[in-house]
Amino acid sequence: MLFNLLPHLVNGLTLGLLFALIALGFMLILGLMEQINLAHGSLFALGAYFAFVIATPRLPWPELNQAWATVPLGWRYTAALLLAPVLVAPVGLVIERLMRRTYGRDPLYGLLLTFGIALVLEDAIRTVWGTRDYSLPVPRDISGGFFLLDLIWSRYRFWAAAFAIAAMAVVWVVVERTRFGAMVKAGAHDSEMVQAMGVDIRKLRAGVFALGTMLAALAGVIMAPVWGIRPHMGVDAVVPAFVIIVLGGVGSFWGAVLAGLMVGMVVGLSGAYASEWSLLSMYLLLILVVTFRARGLFGKKSLLEA
Amino acid sequence: MPDTARAHLVRTFTPTMLLTWAVLATLPFWVERVGLYQYLAVEVLIWATYALAFNLVLGHAGLPSFGHGAFFGIGAYAFGLAQFNIAANLWVCLAAALLAAGMAGALVGLFISHRRGIYFALMTIAFGQVFWFIAVKAHAITGGEDGLLRIVRLPVELGVAAIPLEDNLSLYYGVLAVFVLVSLGLWRLVHSPFGRVVKAIKQNEQRARFIGYDVWKAKFAVIVLSAALSGLAGGLFAMAQRSAFPDVMSLHFSGYIVMMTLVGGGLVSFWGPVAGVVAFLLARDLIGAVTTGWMLWFGMLFVVLVMFRPDGLAGIAAGLRAAIAPPPRAGGG
Numbered sequence: 001m002l003f004n005l006l007p008h009l010v011n012g013l014t015l016g017l018l019f020a021l022i023a024l025g026f027m028l029i030l031g032l033m034e035q036i037n038l039a040h041g042s043l044f045a046l047g048a049y050f051a052f053v054i055a056t057p058r059l060p061w062p063e064l065n066q067a068w069a070t071v072p073l074g075w076r077y078t079a080a081l082l083l084a085p086v087l088v089a090p091v092g093l094v095i096e097r098l099m100r101r102t103y104g105r106d107p108l109y110g111l112l113l114t115f116g117i118a119l120v121l122e123d124a125i126r127t128v129w130g131t132r133d134y135s136l137p138v139p140r141d142i143s144g145g146f147f148l149l150d151l152i153w154s155r156y157r158f159w160a161a162a163f164a165i166a167a168m169a170v171v172w173v174v175v176e177r178t179r180f181g182a183m184v185k186a187g188a189h190d191s192e193m194v195q196a197m198g199v200d201i202r203k204l205r206a207g208v209f210a211l212g213t214m215l216a217a218l219a220g221v222i223m224a225p226v227w228g229i230r231p232h233m234g235v236d237a238v239v240p241a242f243v244i245i246v247l248g249g250v251g252s253f254w255g256a257v258l259a260g261l262m263v264g265m266v267v268g269l270s271g272a273y274a275s276e277w278s279l280l281s282m283y284l285l286l287i288l289v290v291t292f293r294a295r296g297l298f299g300k301k302s303l304l305e306a
Numbered sequence: 307m308p309d310t311a312r313a314h315l316v317r318t319f320t321p322t323m324l325l326t327w328a329v330l331a332t333l334p335f336w337v338e339r340v341g342l343y344q345y346l347a348v349e350v351l352i353w354a355t356y357a358l359a360f361n362l363v364l365g366h367a368g369l370p371s372f373g374h375g376a377f378f379g380i381g382a383y384a385f386g387l388a389q390f391n392i393a394a395n396l397w398v399c400l401a402a403a404l405l406a407a408g409m410a411g412a413l414v415g416l417f418i419s420h421r422r423g424i425y426f427a428l429m430t431i432a433f434g435q436v437f438w439f440i441a442v443k444a445h446a447i448t449g450g451e452d453g454l455l456r457i458v459r460l461p462v463e464l465g466v467a468a469i470p471l472e473d474n475l476s477l478y479y480g481v482l483a484v485f486v487l488v489s490l491g492l493w494r495l496v497h498s499p500f501g502r503v504v505k506a507i508k509q510n511e512q513r514a515r516f517i518g519y520d521v522w523k524a525k526f527a528v529i530v531l532s533a534a535l536s537g538l539a540g541g542l543f544a545m546a547q548r549s550a551f552p553d554v555m556s557l558h559f560s561g562y563i564v565m566m567t568l569v570g571g572g573l574v575s576f577w578g579p580v581a582g583v584v585a586f587l588l589a590r591d592l593i594g595a596v597t598t599g600w601m602l603w604f605g606m607l608f609v610v611l612v613m614f615r616p617d618g619l620a621g622i623a624a625g626l627r628a629a630i631a632p633p634p635r636a637g638g639g
Contacts, residue, residue, distance in 0.1 A: 036424055101613045107424045108370045112568060113612045115372075115561050120605035127599040235557055239435060242428050276443050283436045287417060290429070 007151055008272040009265065014157045016264020017164035018223055022237050023244035023256045024171050025215030031188035031251050032208045035102065035110030039095055040216050041238025042121035046088045047217025048224040048233060049125060051080035052134050074139040081163075084221050085214035091121075092213025096206055118234065125231045136224040156225055163222050167215065172253060174211070184208055188251060243286050249296030259297060322577055323493065327486055330354075334478055342591070344474040345546070350587055351481045352542045355488050357567050357579035359535030364564065365572035365579070366496055367528045368508030370427040372560050373414075373434020377407040377533040379441060379555035381540025386454040386550045387447070396460040396471075400541050407537020408530050410437065415529040419522050422511060431557065438555040453551040457544050471545070481542050488535055495531075496576060504528055562586070565608055571620025578620035585619065 055076045059065045102109040175181035187194045248259030263282045271278035363369045381403035388402035414433045461468040471477045506514040515521045544550045570582020593600035
């Protein structure tokens with residue numbers, strides 16, 4: 001019985017780790033800017049598309065493309081994994097620049113602004129790449145399946161989980177063990193005081209936005225082989241991300257990780273019994289938890305309570 | 307007291323209201339002259355009804371709902387299902403749309419009436435997604451992605467006579483009757499004592515509570531009423547489209563109604579959302595005629611508007627009026 005559920009549990013775990021990764025970038029931005037970035041999902045999608053352009057390769061320069069295509073897929077994939085987030089970061093910086101006008105105003109404006117940006121980016125993706133699905137090729141070393149305990153396991157899912165854990169570890173170190181992280185946390189707590197201490201809050205905000213954007217794009221690259229690349233993937237990613245934030249509680253790193261795992265598990269397990277309905281379970285989990293714990297699992301008092 | 311009676315009449319029917327109604331009442335006669343088409347006029351009216359109902363939550367109560375598409379869609383499905391399973395009668399079907407959406411609104415309201423701000427927005431997204439997801443997956447009831455087809459444009463039964471609404475022109479005037487009733491009702495509501503309480507909650511919820519108003523109850527009532535009227539608009543939409551689809555319940559469409567309302571100036575004006583609907587649907591058709599990615603351009607316009615003029619078209623119009631009007635003369639001259 002439990003044994004049959006094992007593959008679903010593992011799938012749920014992978015999914016949860018990736019959701020948590022997306023949610024962490026979302027939360028860093030929410031914490032410091034006090035703004036919801038609904039375009040976060042579009043940055044996730046852009047990461048996947050950029051990786052596709054680099055890895056397949058479909059670069060806009062024919063000569064370079066031909067030379068690059070002879071390079072082994074492993075190298076191209078690695079380049080995509082590292083470069084795509086860096087290339088998406090400027091898009092995030094542009095969004096941050098546009099959002100500056102909404103700082104200090106009703107958070108509704110930031111929400112509306114980023115909703116508009118999300119629609120623009122999604123249609124830009126449709127205009128450039130069309131509505132068809134693409135798939136990101138994965139090097140043979142980390143694709144395919146293997147047998148364990150009489151079950152076939154997808155090798156890539158384990159790699160995806162490992163990538164997500166590594167990325168989250170980096171985030172943890174950056175936020176908890178560096179000067180930059182200390183400033184970010186202090187800025188989220190009291191941005192005026194941080195400014196008074198001589199920190200350039202504009203640079204700090206841009207830095208956090210770039211970091212959050214790169215996390216979203218990285219998650220997009222990692223998720224691309226599992227979900228496929230299509231214009232709608234941004235919405236599919238941003239909705240679970242905010243579910244996780246509300247569930248885990250704003251401003252809590254471990255809350256986001258735990259909520260991400262819970263959401264992944266619930267989706268994975270319900271997928272075992274009713275695969276059609278599995279995504280519904282995460283909303284029911286959210287509604288259930290928030291009904292009894294208004295601030296989520298580990299939430300502190302935050303702007304969400306306004 | 308004829309004077310108070312007249313004052314009452316003036317307060318009930320304002321010039322803007324009569325002008326809006328008059329423009330809409332004559333619309334079918336000139337909509338084709340300006341190169342547009344009759345069905346667009348029907349769409350404008352339905353979405354305008356929906357936007358006014360939505361603005362009760364967003365503009366008047368200050369509650370940002372990003373899941374209102376659910377109520378519109380539930381109304382559309384209820385209209386169709388009532389037609390197939392209960393009775394093919396316009397009144398029954400519209401009542402079903404109103405009731406079903408109102409009940410869904412009450413369910414959501416139970417969970418979120420004590421919330422506001424971003425938290426409210428996020429929870430409405432979650433509930434909106436739940437309803438959308440059910441509509442897509444409950445294939446046996448809603449037809450899933452294929453939609454609920456073969457919905458009939460039912461005639462208006464008046465006991466002695468029945469007025470058919472089959473063609474777009476007669477449907478337009480049927481919908482206009484609903485629009486006039488809904489807009490008049492909402493106008494009265496917003497300017498009633500209850501409307502004042504709602505306004506007070508928007509300005510400062512805590513203060514309203516301390517003064518002694520039951521804030522929870524007022525917000526719950528606003529959510530239910532807005533949901534029910536959105537469902538009524540959804541029922542009309544099902545009739546206009548002769549079908550019901552889950553896409554109007556998606557996050558995108560829930561966002562579109564927010565865009566329409568905001569573009570028109572729903573935050574500062576009662577009639578603004580109507581202008582916003584017209585702008586949105588015109589942009590869809592005009593930009594859409596040139597390029598397939600019309601939202602790319604409209605989205606940019608929207609972003610610029612949120613940055614510089616969040617009070618929308620109504621705000622721009624008020625600014626223009628202030629600029630044209632002679633400045634008030636200073637000090638006793």
